[in-house]
Amino acid sequence: DTAVSQTPKYLVTQMGNDKSIKCEQNLGHDTMYWYKQDSKKFLKIMFSYNNKELIINETVPNRFSPKSPDKAHLNLHINSLELGDSAVYFCASSQGLSNQPQHFGDGTRLSIL
Amino acid sequence: AQSVTQPDIHITVSEGASLELRCNYSYGATPYLFWYVQSPGQGLQLLLKYFSGDTLVQGIKGFEAEFKRSQSSFNLRKPSVHWSDAAEYFCAVGALNAGNMLTFGGGTRLMVKP
Numbered sequence: 001d002t003a004v005s006q007t008p009k010y011l012v013t014q015m016g017n018d019k020s021i022k023c024e025q026n027l028g029h030d031t032m033y034w035y036k037q038d039s040k041k042f043l044k045i046m047f048s049y050n051n052k053e054l055i056i057n058e059t060v061p062n063r064f065s066p067k068s069p070d071k072a073h074l075n076l077h078i079n080s081l082e083l084g085d086s087a088v089y090f091c092a093s094s095q096g097l098s099n100q101p102q103h104f105g106d107g108t109r110l111s112i113l
Numbered sequence: 114a115q116s117v118t119q120p121d122i123h124i125t126v127s128e129g130a131s132l133e134l135r136c137n138y139s140y141g142a143t144p145y146l147f148w149y150v151q152s153p154g155q156g157l158q159l160l161l162k163y164f165s166g167d168t169l170v171q172g173i174k175g176f177e178a179e180f181k182r183s184q185s186s187f188n189l190r191k192p193s194v195h196w197s198d199a200a201e202y203f204c205a206v207g208a209l210n211a212g213n214m215l216t217f218g219g220g221t222r223l224m225v226k227p
Contacts, residue, residue, distance in 0.1 A: 090156060
C-alpha cells in the first residue's frame with residue numbers, strides 16, 4: 001500500500017509544452033505539499049495546501065499552478081515548460097499544520113529537452 | 114527566516130565504523146527538527162524527529178540524533194554503519210508559523226566502504 005503516490009515517475013518533454021503531475025495520498029492527511037529538488041539535490045518548498053486551501057506559495061513562477069480537488073489529491077500543472085524546470089518534483093503530506101512529520105512520494109523526474 | 118547547514122557534502126566511512134553527520138540550523142524560535150534519508154531514485158524516508166523533551170532522540174535503522182540548543186546543532190549518529198546505509202541524508206527544520214514549511218539542508222552523501 002503506497003502512502004503517497006505520484007504519477008508519472010518519469011516525464012520527458014520539450015520546451016514550451018504543458019504537463020501535469022498527479023499526487024495522491026491514502027494516509028488520511030489534510031495537508032499536502034510540492035517540493036522541487038534540483039540537480040544538486042537541493043530541496044525547496046513550492047506549495048502547501050491545507051484542506052484544499054493554499055497555505056504556502058513560495059516564489060514560484062505563475063506557470064506552475066497547483067490544484068487540490070480534495071484533501072487526498074494535489075496535482076501540479078506546469079505551463080510553457082522551460083529548461084530550468086528540469087528537476088525532481090516531490091509530493092508530501094502531513095496531518096495538520098503543526099509539527100507533524102511529512103511523508104514523501106517517490107518523486108517525478110521531469111526532463112526538458 | 115530559518116536555514117539549515119550540512120557542512121559535509123560527502124562522507125565515506127568503512128562498514129562497521131561509527132558515523133556522525135553534522136547539521137546546524139538557524140531559527141528564531143524553538144525549532145522542530147528532522148532527519149530524512151533518500152536512497153537513489155527514491156523519495157525521502159523519515160529517520161527521526163525532535164519536537165521537545167529529551168534532547169537525544171532515537172530513530173529507525175539504529176540512528177539517533179542529539180539536539181544541542183547552545184550549538185544550534187542536531188547531529189545524526191550511528192554506532193556501526195552497514196553497507197545499506199549508503200544514501201543521501203537531509204536535515205530539516207520546520208516552522209510552525211509558516212504553514213509547517215520544511216527548510217532542508219543541502220544534504221550529505223554517505224558512502225560506505227566494504
